[in-house]
Amino acid sequence: MRQELDSDLGIKIGLEVHCQITSLRTKLFCSCPSNYRDYEPNSVICEICMGLPGSLPRLNAKVIESALKIALALNCEIPPVTNFFRKNYFYPDTPKNFQITQYDKAGGVPIAHNGFLDSWQGRVRIRRIQIEEDPGKLSYDGNIVTSPYALVDYNRAGIALTEIVTEPDLKNPRHAREFLFKLRSILEHIGVSDGSLEGAIRADANISLAGGKRVEIKNVSSFKEVDRALNFEITRQKRLPGGVMETRHWDEVRRVTVTLRVKEEEEGYRYFPEPDLSPVTVSRDLIDRLKAIMPELPDQRRARFVNEFKVSDEVAKIITSEKAMADFFEEVILLQYSPKIIGGWLAVDIPGYLKRRGLDFKEIGINPSHLAELAKELADGKINDNVAKSILMKILPVGESPRKYLEIENEMDEPSLREIVTRVFARNSGAVEEARHDPRVIDFLIGQGMKETRGRADHALLRKLISEKLSQESRSNQPKP
Amino acid sequence: MFDEIRNKVALNAYITVSKDQARVQAEKADPKRDARLTSVAIAVKDNISTAGIRTTCGSKLLEDYVPTYDAGVVSQIVDEGAIVVGKTNMDEFGMGSSTEFSAFGPTRNPYDESRVPGGSSGGSAAAVAAGIADVALGSDTGGSIRCPASFCGLVGLKPTYGLVSRFGLVAYGNSLEQIGPITKTVRETALLLDCITQKDPRDATSVGKGKAQYIEELDADIDGIRIGIPSDFFGPGTDGRVTKSVWKTIHALEEEGALVEETQVKSLKYSLPAYYIIAMSEASSNLARFDGLRYGLQDKKGARDWSSLFIRDRSDGFGSEVKRRIIMGTFALSAGYIDEFYLKAQRVRTIIRSEFEKLFKRFDALIGPTMPTLPFKVGEKTSDPLAMYMTDIDTVPANMAGLPAISVPCGSADSLPIGLQIMAPPFREDIIFKIGSMVEKISSWRSS
16 A cells, blocks of 8 residues: 555665764874764864864875775776865865865766665666764754754764765665665674664755655754654645745654755865875776675575575564674574574564663663573473563563573473462352353463462463362362262 | 064064964073074965964964974974074965965065065075074975066975975875975075975975085086076076076076087976966865864854855855865866866876976976066056966976975166076976076076
């Protein structure tokens, strides 16, 4: 239904994904440390990233390898020589009032172009990948339109970014989100960008409906927000057919987009080659060497999980959507080979828990041995599935071994369960009476028993014990002849 | 030296005299160390960054701007024992050929104070010519070292693009410019150049030089050296007295064994317009950072929003010539015009480069006048920007092609100096010094 609606509307979504190369130790053009998040505002800056008069950029050569790894993972063509351009615009977060970036016209050659990434909803073409410097960060009191002031932190200025530009091949907001998660996992697998760091991967989206103008949405802070902002825009543009070509700002608090500026043409940026940086030659040797050391990518890993561990494709897809989760999975099954149990927990129960708490997978408290221990108990039939899950929920927040909970569970053996059945019978004499004539009421008694044990009892054992007791009692209660 | 500077304050050669810093440098100097510039008093153009000494670029906008770091060349000369005595006056951001477009007032020519010293490094040249600096550093985007050297009877060299670090030079046209020496003799220029040609990792376009010492190239034999004389360098705007003096020197070189032949640089007539388009385009971007937000002149009253703050700071801070060039450069890069102007100018540049490449297969060096005229009067050309731009006609080709070029005094007319320009292939400053020292020997000019 939803799909049909989307295609009727002729939705076209393109993304510009900015990802910081967090694996670099220094900024793109100077030797300031790149872990700017650990510092007070405006404390990791120098004459170069502040653009002080007379300072010159010097390319951090390692960025080339990182960008090439991304290019290879996204099946791009890689030109033999790449160069840098200036994008001129006045804005307080840009210390030089121009950004050093790459360009694909007027003799500009970005590091890579013409790639693709296959997603469940089809192939998404990658128009180009370019290297550029991150601007500083502006903070407002409330929102950008009404704030009486803006604060600038230049710590982020000059951080190495790659911008990945897609063709408008994304069919709906959910598709955009799926693409972003997949891209993030790829970036993590090739080890260039840690998506769990705040602001490390940011997306601007552009969207048009059939017959309408293209609207760009900025300030989308997370993938969840991309989904929301795009859905808002679809609703807005449906009501306003035609519209104007413009750039809109996503207000996360009010969950609306507001006009930022009517879109200037690209040429308004007065792009021209950066005279202070020489063109960079990308040798065939370098590309071959990088290809040879290319790590396993999420799609390959997912296929391996299905073949090797016999988990379902859906489970494998979810687990490999985040490198940390996939790594965790492999560590656990190394300790306890129960891929299906562990896969289920990692694909369903743990993400559910993290979502409820608003946590990232990396903030999970437990370590692989904890999960292995729990899986072993379940695999050995010492506890049932429900018990295992309830223990899982207990150990997740504190990050402890399940041992102490397992010990309590082990006390829930047959003799203790018999006592519980006796207690249930005493409290529910009416139901016990009915159960003798109507077997369906037995389920009610089992339910009471489960409640008493807070779900920890083995269901089958409980049924067996209740049935036994019922038949025993009916025998003893039979009227004397 | 500082007393003499005070006595000659009317020249307006310095924007800032760094007496206190100079004393500290002099005390730190180790006389036993093997340094090549020990106790040499050096004047530094005010667009070259000096840590702790304000660097204004001749602009009101940077009136109180004090750099936190030294330019690459400043570190190198201080390391050689030189003492920075002050920062010299200049056309604002290097945009001018007379040192009249300075927020700190015009500099005067020591040979005739009613005349300009040339520009934009006019303060550096006036200081050396007046003896209130031993040597000086200037910068040359389209002739800004050679023009004032010529007008003040000095030697001034624009090195090959990439030979000298630009780190710390406040950019005007960054694909064109180099820092270089302005001195009384070719020997001093060679020595100072030897001291500033270390490859600087902070400038990605810096190549530096090998072990060769330019100072060893002086007084060499020029017998058999092939010199081309492009007739285009003696265009219709050239003063007859300049032509006469330059040719006289060329004939003298011939007598010393040089093989002289007249030739042509056909692309010369396109060189000046293309140069101004490129320089102004780059300038419009390079000067964008001066918005008053992080440093420099800022309207203390504050503004309603950032764009009105930027507009106010830039309107108040920049002089009219700078505004003219920013506006023209912005236009040349704009949508719909970039093909017609900036990109076309770059194509012209490629043509100029290849024409010089071809010429240097036939010649070891090219010679002509540095400036088409003698030093003009203060105020003579300030209201006619095109006439001012035209004075750069002979100097800009070297910047367009990245070639080394020197101005050496070759004579005088009415007690005003005349300069001769020698150009050589990239990184062949040795040829320039060889011929330059001979010109110095045979010419009638003696700097006072």
